[in-house]
Amino acid sequence: MSSKDFDLIVFGATSFTGKLVVEYLDNNYKDTISWALAGRNKEKLEAVKEQLSCDAPILIIDSESQNDIQNALSKTKLVITTVGPYQLYGNLLIEMCAKLGVDYVDLCGEPGWMHEMQKFIPETKKSGSRIVHSCGYDSIPSDLGVFYMQNLAQEKFGESLKEIKCRVVSLKGEFSGGTLASLKATMSKLKTNPDLFQVLINPFALCEGFKGADQPHGNKPYFDEITKEWVAPFFMAPINTKNVHRSNLMLNFPYGEEFIYEEMIPAGKGDEGEKVAKAIASHNPLGNAPKPGEGPSKEVRDAGYYEMLFLGLKDNEIKLKVSVKGQGDPGYSSTSKMITESALCLLNDCSNLEGGIYTTAPAFGFKLIKRLEQNNVMHFSCVN
Structure with missing residues (x-):
């Protein structure tokens, strides 16, 4: 990636799950990565910052504004998005990530929309964008x-x-x-x-x-x-x-x-x-x-x-x-940690992963399992 202002942005930072992502990032990674809060309403974003005593900067993004999205993507390597339903609010964001080579993780559990978004696979392979769906309790x-x-x-x-x-x-x-x-x-x-x-x-x-x-x-x-x-x-x-x-x-x-x-x-x-x-x-x-x-x-x-x-x-x-x-x-606390660790895994541990639209196992595999276990999010064990 070329030099960007931010390693990642949290789009949907004022949503309930988005705020949990912001809190987890701020408590655990504020000194190791550069990141920003993003959403449509500046006042609500400021309120989240105040509530969590967070000093990360703010980006204004309307999910239907190509200018907003392009401006934000020009500043970041990766987008965490909690703005759903994705079939209503995710189309332009994923299209522009695929086009501009920006990485992306979501919490999508909407198979119809995921099936439709596979039309961008050729573009992700060309641009190098790594798009990973379903980085929460599902799936x-x-x-x-x-x-x-x-x-x-x-x-x-x-x-x-x-x-x-x-x-x-x-x-x-x-x-x-x-x-x-x-x-x-x-x-x-x-x-x-x-x-x-x-x-x-x-x-x-x-x-x-x-x-x-x-x-x-x-x-x-x-x-x-x-x-x-x-x-x-x-x-x-x-x-x-x-x-x-x-x-x-x-x-x-x-x-x-x-x-x-x-x-x-x-x-x-x-x-x-x-x-x-x-x-x-x-x-x-x-x-x-x-x-x-x-x-x-x-x-x-x-x-x-x-x-x-x-x-x-x-x-x-x-x-x-x-x-x-x-x-x-599972739907809130654990999911907010899962998507954050997925984003950081993609940023820090997956330099050889080529552009494409992925599920979590082929994208991350044992790299994410290690992160989830080390951070006490989830544990895997043989019980025979």
Whole structure:
């Protein structure tokens, strides 16, 4: 990169998650990187600075102003953006990053929009821009959890595992208001673009034309004969599974072209397990989501946690188990740290990564796992 005023800018610094990113940066990295707060409203940005006692400079960016975006991108190496729904507010930013060779990370869980943005892949390769989607709870635990397990399988067995079942064994926290807003935006777009439905239901929608083995639907409770328990659909699985399959593609299929991946919530055994599974399936996880810009208190965020258990199968037997655990509310506290560490990983640890549109495993791999563990964001372990 040529000399720039800033290593990174936080676009959306006045949003609830954006403020958490600013706080994390200011507490941990203000002396090691140069960065700025960015958003549309100067008064709100000043208020964030005052609230957090932060002295980082301010940039004014309207997501619909090409002049604003070009001016900001001329000053920075990388953009962290928390401004969603991305399908409403992210188009021009990602287009200009791709054109101007600026790096970019987001929290996107909108597969339809991510599929559409792949039209910029040729431009990113030409300019050297590294664009990495889904650098939060969706989909880092899933994507890096599978990556970690498959590398462990290669060490232990000399081959990858053809099927992995992910079980969300614990989760305490709230889904963000931004997640709800993104879902509403997608539902609205479906009304005018019914072809989007085929993208949303296709597990290989982000794989640039590749289609692998038939995948579990994951949309209904069922009794798992392998684990001998009832399981229920996991709300984030539709985006997480797509990112995992794209990672497999981008890494040149180390998991195999017939790889099968599923994410579900364990509900228990017997009749009671069936009841619980059906109750989970009928529950709306976004029913109590806060409005965009709002979120839980620090005490509630700090009390959150999550664990995902990955079960590696061969010949219908569990051969390997990997646990991915995180402390803090997954949708806010942990996610704000994940995207920040992703940005810093891209800036500091990935000098050989070529331009393109990435998921987290092919972009970062063990470099990000190391960062997440060292900073006590997330921990990966074999539990066999």
